Amino acid sequence: MPALPLDEAGKYVAGAYLVFLALILVYVAIMAIRLSHLQRDLDELLELAEQRDRDREEVGSAR
Amino acid sequence: MSLRALSSAAVVTLTGAFALVFFYAPNDADQGFIQKIFYVHVPMAMVALGGFVAGGVCAIQHLRTRRSEWDLRSYVFIHLSLILGVGVLITGSIWARASWGHWWVWDEPTLVSFLIVFLLYACYQPLRFSIEDRQRQARYASVFAVVAGAFVPLNFLAVRLAQAYSHPRVFATASGGLPPKMQLTFWLALVGMALLYFTLWRYEMAAKLARGRVRALRRRLAGEDVLPGRSAAPIV
Numbered sequence: 001m002p003a004l005p006l007d008e009a010g011k012y013v014a015g016a017y018l019v020f021l022a023l024i025l026v027y028v029a030i031m032a033i034r035l036s037h038l039q040r041d042l043d044e045l046l047e048l049a050e051q052r053d054r055d056r057e058e059v060g061s062a063r
Numbered sequence: 064m065s066l067r068a069l070s071s072a073a074v075v076t077l078t079g080a081f082a083l084v085f086f087y088a089p090n091d092a093d094q095g096f097i098q099k100i101f102y103v104h105v106p107m108a109m110v111a112l113g114g115f116v117a118g119g120v121c122a123i124q125h126l127r128t129r130r131s132e133w134d135l136r137s138y139v140f141i142h143l144s145l146i147l148g149v150g151v152l153i154t155g156s157i158w159a160r161a162s163w164g165h166w167w168v169w170d171e172p173t174l175v176s177f178l179i180v181f182l183l184y185a186c187y188q189p190l191r192f193s194i195e196d197r198q199r200q201a202r203y204a205s206v207f208a209v210v211a212g213a214f215v216p217l218n219f220l221a222v223r224l225a226q227a228y229s230h231p232r233v234f235a236t237a238s239g240g241l242p243p244k245m246q247l248t249f250w251l252a253l254v255g256m257a258l259l260y261f262t263l264w265r266y267e268m269a270a271k272l273a274r275g276r277v278r279a280l281r282r283r284l285a286g287e288d289v290l291p292g293r294s295a296a297p298i299v
């Protein structure tokens with residue numbers, strides 16, 4: 001098959017590189033969402049640890 | 064190498080490679096401008112297949128040592144290769160449409176063999192998912208990864224032996240290979256893609272390990288036995 005003219009071939013080449021870029025962007029976006037979940041979990045755990053410390057202090061002062 | 068340095072190296076190499084693709088490498092005499100697709104398609108395919116094999120090697124280590132971090136490494140290799148595999152199939156289809164006038168050609172061994180490898184590995188996660196016991200899950204997944212990992216080079220060899228002349232060989236041809244400018248561009252694209260893959264692998268590993276630690280911390284603080292939601296990722 002003869003080579004496609006540049007204006008027509010350009011669409012396919014751009015499409016292929018955009019697919020690659022989109023794939024990486026989607027992956028990075030998913031990673032970012034997971035990171036935000038991890039941060040939320042860490043915040044919850046920090047809250048839990050602080051609550052624990054407060055409870056211990058209250059028990060200590062009551063004694 | 065730190066993750067930051069690795070990320071920078073991947074970005075610089077890949078950007079440089081793509082700059083060479085469009086401003087340095089000449090157009091192919093036979094295929095013309097369409098051949099530029101190969102600088103992203105072929106490195107992606109090579110790195111994805113290499114990742115499947117690396118997943119198999121890690122699985123062998125897991126079966127030998129029974130240490131769960133090898134299972135996690137194997138899982139992440141396969142997971143990332145599957146993602147790249149999607150890119151390989153789509154970019155390959157785009158090239159096929161531009162070059163042959165069809166999105167897919169069923170009698171072309173390279174295309175079909177890659178699809179077979181991809182579909183084989185697409186079974187990996189459902190297999191993990193279907194087994195509840197974590198130890199058994201890891202063991203079965205490792206056996207799968209070893210067998211499928213061995214299938215990858217065999218498949219590659221079979222395609223080479225039964226090669227049809229319709230699928231272009233961009234790196235080694237009977238006439239002696241690519242011109243130097245194309246070779247340099249191709250090698251840089253391959254190195255960039257490998258660096259990108261390894262960077263993403265390190266990110267994914269770090270994320271999975273951090274999740275595991277958060278889960279362990281939650282167990283200690285709240286006494287909850289927290290199991291992952293719909294994740295088939297191994298617990299370390």
